Amino acid sequence: MSTELVTMNIGPIHPSTHGVFRMRVTFDGETIIDAEPIIGYLHRGSEKLAEERTYTQIVTLTDRMDYTASMTNNQAYILSVEKLAGIKPAERGVWLRMIAAELQRIAAHSVAIGFLINDLGAWHTPLLYLLREREKILELFEMMCGARITNSYLRPGGVFMDAPDEFWPSLNRFLDEMPERLNDIENLLTDNEIIVSRTQNVAVLNKEDAINASITGPMLRASGVDWDLRHRNPYDFYDKVSFRRPLGTVGDNNDRYLVRLHEIRESLKIIEQCLDLIEPGPIKPEEVPFLVRPDEGDSYVPIEAPKGELGFYLVSDGGISPFRCHVRAPSLMNLTLLRDMVIGYKIADLFVTFGSVDVNMGEVDR
Amino acid sequence: MGPARDSFLFEIVYCHLSKDPSCDSVRYINFSFIPVELNWLSFSLTAFFWIFAFVNAALISVLMLIWGERRLIGKFQARLGPNRWGPLGLFTPIADAIKVMFKEDVEPTLSDKLIYVLAPILMVVPVFMIFPVIPYGAKSFLTNISVGVVFVLAITSINSLSVLMAGWASGNRFAIIGGIRAVAMLLSYEIPMGISAAGVVIIAGSLSLSEVVEAQIIPNAIFQPLGFLVFLVASTAELNRSPFDITEAESELVAGYMTDYSSMKFGLFYLGEFMATIASSAVIVTFYLSGWRGPSFLPIPGEFWFFAKWIGVIAIFIWFRATFPRLRIDQIMSLAWKGLFELSLINILVIALTMAIWPDPTSTQLLFMTGINWAVFIGSIYIFGKILSPNLTGNKIDKRKVVYGLD
Amino acid sequence: MFGIGLLKGLFTTLKNLFGPVFTVQYPNKKVGLLGALKFHKKTPANFIKTQPKDFVKSLAGLHEVPEYPDQATRFRGQDFNWFEDRCTGCASCAKYCPLGIIKIETKPSTRDAKEGSSYDIDVFDIDIGRCMFCGLCVEACPFDALHMGSGFERANEKRNGLVIPVDELRTAIKTPSTWFRPQMENKNYRPKENDAEIKDYRDIGRHEKPSDDELTERWVNER
Numbered sequence A: 001m002s003t004e005l006v007t008m009n010i011g012p013i014h015p016s017t018h019g020v021f022r023m024r025v026t027f028d029g030e031t032i033i034d035a036e037p038i039i040g041y042l043h044r045g046s047e048k049l050a051e052e053r054t055y056t057q058i059v060t061l062t063d064r065m066d067y068t069a070s071m072t073n074n075q076a077y078i079l080s081v082e083k084l085a086g087i088k089p090a091e092r093g094v095w096l097r098m099i100a101a102e103l104q105r106i107a108a109h110s111v112a113i114g115f116l117i118n119d120l121g122a123w124h125t126p127l128l129y130l131l132r133e134r135e136k137i138l139e140l141f142e143m144m145c146g147a148r149i150t151n152s153y154l155r156p157g158g159v160f161m162d163a164p165d166e167f168w169p170s171l172n173r174f175l176d177e178m179p180e181r182l183n184d185i186e187n188l189l190t191d192n193e194i195i196v197s198r199t200q201n202v203a204v205l206n207k208e209d210a211i212n213a214s215i216t217g218p219m220l221r222a223s224g225v226d227w228d229l230r231h232r233n234p235y236d237f238y239d240k241v242s243f244r245r246p247l248g249t250v251g252d253n254n255d256r257y258l259v260r261l262h263e264i265r266e267s268l269k270i271i272e273q274c275l276d277l278i279e280p281g282p283i284k285p286e287e288v289p290f291l292v293r294p295d296e297g298d299s300y301v302p303i304e305a306p307k308g309e310l311g312f313y314l315v316s317d318g319g320i321s322p323f324r325c326h327v328r329a330p331s332l333m334n335l336t337l338l339r340d341m342v343i344g345y346k347i348a349d350l351f352v353t354f355g356s357v358d359v360n361m362g363e364v365d366r
Numbered sequence B: 001m002g003p004a005r006d007s008f009l010f011e012i013v014y015c016h017l018s019k020d021p022s023c024d025s026v027r028y029i030n031f032s033f034i035p036v037e038l039n040w041l042s043f044s045l046t047a048f049f050w051i052f053a054f055v056n057a058a059l060i061s062v063l064m065l066i067w068g069e070r071r072l073i074g075k076f077q078a079r080l081g082p083n084r085w086g087p088l089g090l091f092t093p094i095a096d097a098i099k100v101m102f103k104e105d106v107e108p109t110l111s112d113k114l115i116y117v118l119a120p121i122l123m124v125v126p127v128f129m130i131f132p133v134i135p136y137g138a139k140s141f142l143t144n145i146s147v148g149v150v151f152v153l154a155i156t157s158i159n160s161l162s163v164l165m166a167g168w169a170s171g172n173r174f175a176i177i178g179g180i181r182a183v184a185m186l187l188s189y190e191i192p193m194g195i196s197a198a199g200v201v202i203i204a205g206s207l208s209l210s211e212v213v214e215a216q217i218i219p220n221a222i223f224q225p226l227g228f229l230v231f232l233v234a235s236t237a238e239l240n241r242s243p244f245d246i247t248e249a250e251s252e253l254v255a256g257y258m259t260d261y262s263s264m265k266f267g268l269f270y271l272g273e274f275m276a277t278i279a280s281s282a283v284i285v286t287f288y289l290s291g292w293r294g295p296s297f298l299p300i301p302g303e304f305w306f307f308a309k310w311i312g313v314i315a316i317f318i319w320f321r322a323t324f325p326r327l328r329i330d331q332i333m334s335l336a337w338k339g340l341f342e343l344s345l346i347n348i349l350v351i352a353l354t355m356a357i358w359p360d361p362t363s364t365q366l367l368f369m370t371g372i373n374w375a376v377f378i379g380s381i382y383i384f385g386k387i388l389s390p391n392l393t394g395n396k397i398d399k400r401k402v403v404y405g406l407d
Numbered sequence C: 001m002f003g004i005g006l007l008k009g010l011f012t013t014l015k016n017l018f019g020p021v022f023t024v025q026y027p028n029k030k031v032g033l034l035g036a037l038k039f040h041k042k043t044p045a046n047f048i049k050t051q052p053k054d055f056v057k058s059l060a061g062l063h064e065v066p067e068y069p070d071q072a073t074r075f076r077g078q079d080f081n082w083f084e085d086r087c088t089g090c091a092s093c094a095k096y097c098p099l100g101i102i103k104i105e106t107k108p109s110t111r112d113a114k115e116g117s118s119y120d121i122d123v124f125d126i127d128i129g130r131c132m133f134c135g136l137c138v139e140a141c142p143f144d145a146l147h148m149g150s151g152f153e154r155a156n157e158k159r160n161g162l163v164i165p166v167d168e169l170r171t172a173i174k175t176p177s178t179w180f181r182p183q184m185e186n187k188n189y190r191p192k193e194n195d196a197e198i199k200d201y202r203d204i205g206r207h208e209k210p211s212d213d214e215l216t217e218r219w220v221n222e223r
Helices: A058-063 A070-085 A091-120 A125-145 A167-189 A193-199 A207-212 A218-222 A253-277 A330-335 A338-342 A348-357 A361-365 B008-017 B036-076 B092-102 B113-129 B148-156 B159-169 B173-204 B209-214 B225-238 B263-288 B302-323 B329-357 B363-391 C004-017 C033-040 C044-050 C052-059 C092-096 C136-140 C166-171 C182-186 C212-221
Strands: A006-010 A022-028 A031-038 A297-300 A303-305 A308-316 A324-328 C028-031 C063-066 C080-082 C103-107 C120-127 C146-148
Touching (some): A058 A070, A091 A348, A125 A167, A167 A253, A167 C004, A193 A253, A193 C004, A207 A218, A218 A253, A338 A348, B036 B263, B036 C004, B092 B263, B113 B148, B113 B263, B148 B209, B159 B263, B173 B209, B173 B263, B209 B263, B225 B263, C033 C052, C092 C103, C136 C146
Antiparallel strands (some): A006 A022, A022 A031, A303 A308, C028 C063
């Protein structure tokens, strides 16, 4: 009896794809033979728009690229601008930047883990527990800069305004409560036999493939490669704080989930150390003009965003807008390997793998 | 007429209708107007009254379960459930029902219209037949069939036929695949259910449900924990609930058997699943949690204990749904055939051996048998975990730890 | 042992069952009798006397009281607060908006010149339908005339209704948020309190207006 291969389109609108993402999947019975991703449904022309706007106005554009992690987008862009224009940032501004970036890392990893478990079928319970913690972080952001998600908190030279007085006790309260909540979530998820049997040894990615395909971020560290830009190319004051890099051993979905969970704990440690080291002072140097006008040249400063290595390549021709702005988006680079990871496994594993790669379509399509 | 008069519920209504002298002691109020010659009239009126009451009670309890499940899952997730319509959101099921009824009934062009229409009806109607058979109190049942256990198990397996009909009649290639997968799962979990029920029957000595309840001096959940666990897991799978809800979640990708149904036909599937949940909980309470029996030193009627345990078992089903993610289909089949089947065989073997050695146990012997059953329970789960579970699924599993990078 | 992870998960969910709920029931929530007494801050007898219908509704659990989430003072709201007396019509805000939403039309001043004069402003429209509330216009204003508001309920049925015309900006109640206005934060200003309206344009700037003696010194005596 002959069988035939079935080609199906998992459309841009689907409850399990995080954003508008289309895949054309061919499978034989239950096993996947081919999975072709088709992207571009969220393209908004951010890079072209950036050529028309001044350097401070582009900060609002960068918020909206990876919309679950605005602070780190801002940080990557502002570091590039500072290197291009030769601005030396103020110390307190840098410490505030680091606190904001690490809080954002906790929020982005919470979203990633929550939606991964949601794709596995737990009816929103772990997702809601993690979003409850993320709500507290978003309230902290609202205190700092007035908006919860699209922050535009950073400016060339530092941050735009100092944190208010009610921020510090709330931050301390958050730091006290978070480790117990994480223990709760670990009890619920990590040893759960159902999650273990659905995610272990599924979609394995080994070291050589990961390095050859320029994967970065938690996905790379889950495959066992010891690479974190905060340790290798330290930017801001990351060389003054100490934290560890969690690594996986096998490189399957379970490792990617565990690496993100442990990175949340490391971020809490970094924030506590920043709180000890921060000093009162100006948040932006006085001589930074309103309209930044850098000399001709180009710059690229990559940072460790929650999704991987994020960098803005800026070319300036001496005016108030950049001549060219290109974004090295980690989600797009990590997405190229989805097809190879998924071939040979079952249909039900497709969405779990996609969730563990942790893609944000705003960043893929810009 | 004889078996019907055993039932307390039947007696109450019958005696207040008929002037039959044999039930003089039961009449509370001296109100009866149908003479003895027209006994068939009072008999049929009583029967119709109780059928009406049971059907309505079943439907209303489904409405209450819809409300209860959504609010309880909300509390598990640290949020409120529906609370806008009516005080505490009590009118939400009415809004749900209106929504389902007013949707457009889209019918695909099919080859088999008859089967398409019959499938949701077949899902709902047989479940009504479970409610009259279950003893709610010492003599509160509607009929006392002498083969109650087999009857109940047979009815819970009709829904696999309905699923197959729904998948086939949709004419959609993915619905057929979804339907066949669902039927495979449902049939595989019938067998551990049946064998665990056999363990209950050995203790009771007869197949009748009221005998099963009366023979439980220690509740069967404590006496045979392995059987209880197997029956609970198999029931969850029979109801298509989490963690076995691949059919409801539409296989996360491919259409499930229900996709081509809309409006009231989908509403009937929904209704059937909830009613089956309530019926299965009643069955579990009867088999394993000693039905209407409660501590005898309290002057509370048996019906109260039954309802309390009933709500508890439904809450356990909802608790499972709120906590566990989904299993893949091949993992579900492995669990049934490589796990639950063997555990239920071990269970019935141990029970049969112990009942053969001590056919009429005194209370100390009962406690000793309970101890043996618990030792077998823990031992077999341990061995099952060590030997079977690393190879239970398609992929190997191991103990995973996170290492940290060296500086 | 197999199943310990599942049991741990079950107990975690059970613990959260008896924990607090984190829903904020915006815009109003239904309360029973105790919640109604707590919200209105009345004794039971007073409550029955002054609000009999609400008392009956609260017995059934149907009395609605408003509830809003906590809002930070720096919240960038959806309305804008504009102090005309401070505005000179320089249109820095319009130039700095990344989307070009603010529309300003001015003509030369018809007022007496005091120490420099500002333009007469005919049109000052802000289109909220396309605004992204980034606040760069507020950051750009050199005279602290434009501030972000603190409200967020400006939904409208028509797209034209989303444009804030200059008349509404002139006459609205002004409760600005403290975004990029450190002088308001130093005064501990809270826009969501009951008497938070700013009536006088002099209360809001970051520079003090010089006194008459200083003005005479600067403009008259040094010439």
